[in-house]
Amino acid sequence: MSSASVEVAPRQTVRTGAEAARLRRDLRRAGRRRQLAAIALVLPLFLFLMFSFLVPIADMLRRSVVDPDLAAAWPNAAVVLRAWDRSSPPDEAMFAALGRDIRASAEARTIAGPARRLNYALSDGRSLVMNTGRALRKLQGEPASWRDTLMSEDPAWGKQKTWIALAHAAGPLTDFYLLTAVDLERDAADRITSRPPDQSLYLTVLQRTALMSVSVTLLCLLLGYPLAYYVANAPARSANLLMILVLLPLWTSLLVRSAAWIVLLQDQGLVNDLLRASGLTDGPVRLIYNRIGVLIAMVHVQLPFMVLPIIASMKAVPPAYMRAAVSLGAHPAIAFFRVYMPQTFPGVAAGTLLVFIMSLGYYVTPALVGGANDQMLAYFIAYYTTSSANWGLAAALGVLLLVATAILYALYARLTNLGQIRLG
Amino acid sequence: MRHAALTRTEVVAGWVLRVIAIAVLFFLIAPILAILPLSVNDSQFLTYPLRGFTMRWYEAVFSSEKWRIALKNSFLIGIPATLIATVLGTLAAIGLQLADFRGKAVLTALLLSPLIVPIVIVAVGLYFFFAPLGLTQTYTGLILAHAALGAPFVLVTVGAALASFDRTLARAGASLGAAPLVVFRKIMLPLVRPGVLSGALFAFATSLDEVVIVLLLGAPHQRTIPREMFSSLRDNFNPTITAVATILTVLAVFLLLAVEWLRLRNERARRKLDAAPVQE
Numbered sequence: 026m027s028s029a030s031v032e033v034a035p036r037q038t039v040r041t042g043a044e045a046a047r048l049r050r051d052l053r054r055a056g057r058r059r060q061l062a063a064i065a066l067v068l069p070l071f072l073f074l075m076f077s078f079l080v081p082i083a084d085m086l087r088r089s090v091v092d093p094d095l096a097a098a099w100p101n102a103a104v105v106l107r108a109w110d111r112s113s114p115p116d117e118a119m120f121a122a123l124g125r126d127i128r129a130s131a132e133a134r135t136i137a138g139p140a141r142r143l144n145y146a147l148s149d150g151r152s153l154v155m156n157t158g159r160a161l162r163k164l165q166g167e168p169a170s171w172r173d174t175l176m177s178e179d180p181a182w183g184k185q186k187t188w189i190a191l192a193h194a195a196g197p198l199t200d201f202y203l204l205t206a207v208d209l210e211r212d213a214a215d216r217i218t219s220r221p222p223d224q225s226l227y228l229t230v231l232q233r234t235a236l237m238s239v240s241v242t243l244l245c246l247l248l249g250y251p252l253a254y255y256v257a258n259a260p261a262r263s264a265n266l267l268m269i270l271v272l273l274p275l276w277t278s279l280l281v282r283s284a285a286w287i288v289l290l291q292d293q294g295l296v297n298d299l300l301r302a303s304g305l306t307d308g309p310v311r312l313i314y315n316r317i318g319v320l321i322a323m324v325h326v327q328l329p330f331m332v333l334p335i336i337a338s339m340k341a342v343p344p345a346y347m348r349a350a351v352s353l354g355a356h357p358a359i360a361f362f363r364v365y366m367p368q369t370f371p372g373v374a375a376g377t378l379l380v381f382i383m384s385l386g387y388y389v390t391p392a393l394v395g396g397a398n399d400q401m402l403a404y405f406i407a408y409y410t411t412s413s414a415n416w417g418l419a420a421a422l423g424v425l426l427l428v429a430t431a432i433l434y435a436l437y438a439r440l441t442n443l444g445q446i447r448l449g
Numbered sequence: 450m451r452h453a454a455l456t457r458t459e460v461v462a463g464w465v466l467r468v469i470a471i472a473v474l475f476f477l478i479a480p481i482l483a484i485l486p487l488s489v490n491d492s493q494f495l496t497y498p499l500r501g502f503t504m505r506w507y508e509a510v511f512s513s514e515k516w517r518i519a520l521k522n523s524f525l526i527g528i529p530a531t532l533i534a535t536v537l538g539t540l541a542a543i544g545l546q547l548a549d550f551r552g553k554a555v556l557t558a559l560l561l562s563p564l565i566v567p568i569v570i571v572a573v574g575l576y577f578f579f580a581p582l583g584l585t586q587t588y589t590g591l592i593l594a595h596a597a598l599g600a601p602f603v604l605v606t607v608g609a610a611l612a613s614f615d616r617t618l619a620r621a622g623a624s625l626g627a628a629p630l631v632v633f634r635k636i637m638l639p640l641v642r643p644g645v646l647s648g649a650l651f652a653f654a655t656s657l658d659e660v661v662i663v664l665l666l667g668a669p670h671q672r673t674i675p676r677e678m679f680s681s682l683r684d685n686f687n688p689t690i691t692a693v694a695t696i697l698t699v700l701a702v703f704l705l706l707a708v709e710w711l712r713l714r715n716e717r718a719r720r721k722l723d724a725a726p727v728q729e
Contacts, residue, residue, distance in 0.1 A: 059548040066544025070537040070560060070600055077597040078563055081578035082570060088577060248473045255470030267474070269709060274477050276701040278658045280678040281694040285480040287682065288487065288691075293496045295483060328477060357459050386567020388661055393682050403569040410573045411665060420577075423570050434565045438558055 086427070089206075089420035092199035094142040095191070098135040099126035106188075106195035111215045115188050117172050123191070124161065124171035131158030139194070145415060146190040146201060146210070148224070153181050185213040202421035207231070227405075231425065234402040237316075237391075238384035241323045242331075245380050246373065248324070249331035253372075256332070257339035271336075275329045283393040286322045287313055290394075318394040326390060327383060331376040334441070338372025371440060378437040382430055402426050481698060488691040495688060506692040516693065518670070519677040525588060526673060527656040530595035534652040537596075538603025539645050543637070545604075546611040564601045571598070572665040579666065586668035594662045599652025606651065610644025613719050643715040647708045654704050 096103035102123040109119065130136040136158045143150030157178045168174040175182040189211055193201050204210060204217065208225040212218045219225070256267045274282065289295050292309035300306045312318055342365060350360035388403035402422060409419035491501035510516045545557060563571065575594050576585060584590035614637065622632040660675040667676065674693065681690045 056548070060550045063544040063547040064550060066547065067541045067556065067560075068544075070541035070604070071556065073533070073537050074560060074563070074597055074600065077575070077593040078566075078571065079559065081574035082566065083574075084578050085570065085574040248476070251466055251469045252473040252477075255466060255474075265709075269705065270474055270478055272705055272709075273702065274481060276654060276705040277481050278675060278678075278694075278697045278701065280658070280660065280675050280682065281484065281697050281701075282481065284678070284682055284686075284690055284694050285484040287686065288484055288495045289480055291495070293494070295497050298497065325477065325480065328473075357456070358462070382565055386569060388567075388569050389679070393679070403567055406569050406573055407661070407665065410576055416577065419573055423573055426567055427570055430565060430567060430570075434558075434562070437565075 082427070085420050085423055087420075088416055089202050089424045090198050090200070092142070092194055092196040092201065092417065094138040095194040096196040098130040098138045099123065102126040102191070103195040106192045109188075109192055111189060111192055114185070117170065119188075120171040120175055120182075124168075124175055127154070127158050128161040128164065131162045141414075142194050143190060145205070145418065146194065147181075147187065149181075150190070153179055153187075157182070189213060189215055199417075202417035203424065205418055206421040206425055227422065230400075230402055230405055233399075234385060237319065237323070237387075237399075237401060238381050240320060241327055241384045242377055242381045244320070244324045245327050245331040246377060249328055249335060249376065250373070252328075253332045253335035253339055257336045268336075271329055271332055274325065279326065279389055280393075282325060283322060283390060286318065286325065286394055290318055290321065313394055314396045316395070316399050319391050319399045322390050322394045323384060323387060327380045330383060331380050334375040334379065335369060335372040338369045338375075342368045375437065375441045378433055378440065382433045382437065385429055385433075386426060484691055485695050485698065487688060488695040490688065490691075493688065495686070495691065506688045509689045510692045510696070513689070515672075515677060516674075516689075519672050519674045522671055523657055523673040523675075526591045526595055526671075527653050529592045530599055530656045531649050531653040533592070533596035534599035535603050535645060535649040538600040538648060538652075539607050539641070541600075542604050542607035542611060542644075543633075543641075545608065546614070560604055561601045563598050564605075568598075568659075568661045572662045575662065576665050585666050586671070588671065590666055591663060591671065594666065595656040595659060596652075598659065598662075599655050602651035602655065603645070603648030606648035607641055607644040610641040610715060614640055640718070643711040643718075647711045650704050650708050654701070657700075 102119075105119045105122045109115065127136070130139070136154060140151045140154035140158075143154055147153065157175065160178050161174075164174070181187050193199055193211060201211075205220075206227050208220045208228045209217050210220050210224075252271070256264065256271060259267050290312035291297070292311075294312075296312060297306075297309045300310060301308075312321070346364055346368070347360055350364040351357055355363070385401075386403050387401055388407060391399050391401050392404060403426070406419050406422045406426065409415045409422065486499055487495055487497075488506055489502050489504065490499045491503040491505075492499075541560060545553065571594070575590070579585045579590045584593070618636050618640075619632050622636045623629070627635065657673075658675055660673075660679050663671065663673050663676045664679065667673070672680075674697070678690060678693060681687075
């Protein structure tokens with residue numbers, strides 16, 4: 026703007042309306058050019074992350090509601106199942122479509138897909154489908170009644186619950202995986218109900234994940250606040266060294282830190298030696314491969330993420346405020362709690378949210394220092410992806426984790442200026 | 450003067466705080482230090498007190514095919530991932546600084562989201578998405594994934610370096626007749642270089658320590674150092690791993706000191722620039 030006005034001003038002191046308009050237009054054009062250049066510079070990273078991050082995650086989310094297995098192997102049954110009202114008993118035409126599809130898929134060896142899918146919804150779904158498939162392959166020609174044939178193979182085919190499960194698996198969309206992820210299912214009347222206790226697992230896992238994350242966050246806050254105060258108010262000479270000591274764990278490999286805790290907390294480890302030497306205990310205390318071990322190791326990993334934002338907010342508190350409060354007669358403790366602490370809340374809030382968000386998704390630490398009952402949501406997502414290949418359920422659990430993370434991240438983004446995270 | 454006003458309780462409170470803070474600091478640092486001496490301990494057992502001095506665990510690491518391959522894989526994946534993350538992240542950081550446009554806040558949040566999204570979700574998403582493209586169990590797939598994780602670090606560090614960048618400098622350069630590319634190369638780049646370098650170090654460290662993606666996407670011959678450590682910690686925990694841990698810790702100290710040095714240099718340069726008009 027300045028260069029343009031310098032050019033124009035000497036020639037004519039009174040600016041005409043036309044010239045002002047031209048100036049405005051030039052300015053707008055320059056602004057637009059900058060915008061285009063800015064977008065062109067951001068675009069490569071955006072496209073890269075689209076391909077290697079955003080679209081894969083969106084694709085995973087899609088899998089939590091898309092249900093292709095049954096429809097792929099049993100196309101005719103899928104059509105009649107989708108048209109069914111789910112309350113009237115299935116008629117002969119539906120039995121026929123299903124029976125023919127089962128026989129065809131058993132012959133084409135594509136029956137494993139629907140068998141696996143029905144096993145998620147019915148306790149013995151796999152054997153039901155596989156046994157029926159084997160029997161129907163031997164069947165010659167068309168039976169008089171597909172209904173009687175199927176029911177004689179297994180009376181489960183006559184149950185409304187079986188057909189509801191079939192209908193829900195017929196695709197293309199399903200709420201089955203999302204319901205399962207919160208221990209719900211559909212009963213014979215197609216109503217959403219709780220799963221029987223012996224099939225309920227995920228609410229416990231969700232509770233455990235939330236409880237562990239809350240505990241880790243609170244412990245980090247409890248330990249982190251005094252440390253942050255000490256570092257933020259240290260004399261300049263030692264402040265840099267203290268800062269490096271806080272940052273060193275962040276840079277140290279997660280695996281190294283896990284190894285360190287396994288060494289320290291084992292039955293013959295240093296911590297148990299110290300406990301025995303101090304007379305606090307007689308025998309070794311179990312400190313690893315259980316909840317205690319996970320808590321200690323996770324707090325150790327997350328503590329710097331709590332301390333750093335609090336230090337930043339403490340450094341921004343003008344010391345004059347405390348002095349003013351004290352000189353006006355406030356007890357130092359009161360001045361600390363009523364004047365100093367509230368000013369550090371932005372840092373506390375940012376640290377708390379950050380630690381909580383990161384704890385929710387933890388995989389490596391619980392996997393290495395926890396026992397079977399200490400695994401968190403992330404473990405089950407990985408398990409259903411690789412070990413049991415129940416991708417729909419993995420995706421549905423992923424949705425839960427991602428939604429929780431996204432809500433907290435939005436909060437975090439509002440509370441902090443994202444560009445200002447201090448990383449080193 | 451304030452000292453005189455300190456009451457007894459304040460002095461006690463100050464000491465209590467100091468003791469707590471140092472204890473917490475001890476909790477942060479001591480475990481990392483505790484594992485180092487075990488790497489030269491002449492005993493099969495990972496316990497104190499130490500028995501005698503030996504280098505055999507280090508020899509075991511360096512003579513082992515398994516760890517050599519892991520080291521090679523870590524660099525084979527880490528270096529290209531760092532390069533991609535650094536180039537794309539730097540360009541984007543400059544773009545975000547250059548102008549305001551609609552949806553910039555949302556876009557920034559999206560570009561930074563790899564920092565926050567649980568790594569398991571990223572790994573599972575890529576597992577499904579890369580499989581039909583033939584990218585699982587390939588170096589390309591792992592490099593792309595690690596670059597995506599590293600790019601936000603570059604975005605943040607370069608963004609921070611640019612936030613303090615005085616735009617009048619670029620304008621001055623332009624008004625003296627420099628072409629935009631020359632302004633970028635001669636004025637902007639030298640000033641953001643520390644940010645670019647520390648971003649690259651963060652991206653590299655991230656790749657070097659990443660295990661979940663390698664666990665899900667990597668082929669058996671693509672085990673990296675953290676992946677190899679992960680299985681050692683689960684299956685056969687022996688002193689060799691303390692030697693690897695020591696090497697990694699020394700590396701971490703170097704990376705940290707490099708980033709701190711860059712930051713201090715950047716701060717000093719900034720202070721000099723800020724002070725310049727006053728001195729004239």
